[in-house]
Every structure is written in C-alpha cells, then in structure tokens.
Amino acid sequence: MARAGKQAEDSIVNSIIGVGSEFKGEFKINGILRIDGKFQGTIETDGKVLIGQTGEAITDIKARHITIGGYVRGNIFATEKVIFLSSGEINGNIITPSIIMEDGVKFEGNCTINKAGIE
Numbered sequence: 001m002a003r004a005g006k007q008a009e010d011s012i013v014n015s016i017i018g019v020g021s022e023f024k025g026e027f028k029i030n031g032i033l034r035i036d037g038k039f040q041g042t043i044e045t046d047g048k049v050l051i052g053q054t055g056e057a058i059t060d061i062k063a064r065h066i067t068i069g070g071y072v073r074g075n076i077f078a079t080e081k082v083i084f085l086s087s088g089e090i091n092g093n094i095i096t097p098s099i100i101m102e103d104g105v106k107f108e109g110n111c112t113i114n115k116a117g118i119e
Helices: 002-009
Strands: 013-017 022-029 032-035 038-045 048-051 056-068 071-073 076-084 089-091 094-096 099-101 106-108 111-113
Touching: 013 022, 032 038, 038 048
Parallel strands: 013 032, 022 038, 032 048, 038 056, 048 056, 056 071, 056 076, 071 089, 076 094, 076 099, 089 106, 094 111
Antiparallel strands: none
C-alpha cells in the first residue's frame, strides 16, 4: 500500500513553469517541478525535476530524480538518477549514482557516478 502511494506521488506534477513563463529565484519544493519556460536560480527537492524540450534553466539542481530534455547551464546533484533525453543539452557538472543519456545529448562538463549517494 505504501509503495502504491509513493508511485502515485511520483507521477503528479505539482509545480510548473510553463512555455512563455519566466521565473527567477530559489525554488524549494516537495514533489515534482516541470520547467517548459525559463528559470534562473536554484532548485531543491526530494522529488523530481523535469526540464521539457522548450525548457531553459540556468540553475544548480538538487533532487532525487532529474530528467532533462531542454537546456541546462549549471550543476546537477541527483540522489537517485539523471536521465538526458536526446534533445537535452547541459553545460555543467553532474554527480549522481545513475545516469542515462540518449543518443544526441550535448554535454559539456564533468560527470561523477557516485554509487555511495550524495549528502
């Protein structure tokens, strides 16, 4: 029962920066953040961050799970997994225990696979 509740929680986007929107600042949330517009600042969540194909983020991201299909300039710290879709582009460093990169990703920076986890 607890696992089913967690799966449902992991599929509900509770914060969105939509196409055509811009946000600057510090974003601390519980749950999922989806960015399809422009964001500049810092992001911290124990949940997921999704950067859509139209999303542009100049940020440091600390999250459990991060999926990138748009552009990110900054550092990424994931406690579980990072997924780069083929349309993704990153200019920054990545620390994560698990990473998936589809063919076509543009990546400039350093990547550390840290199986021990991130503090």
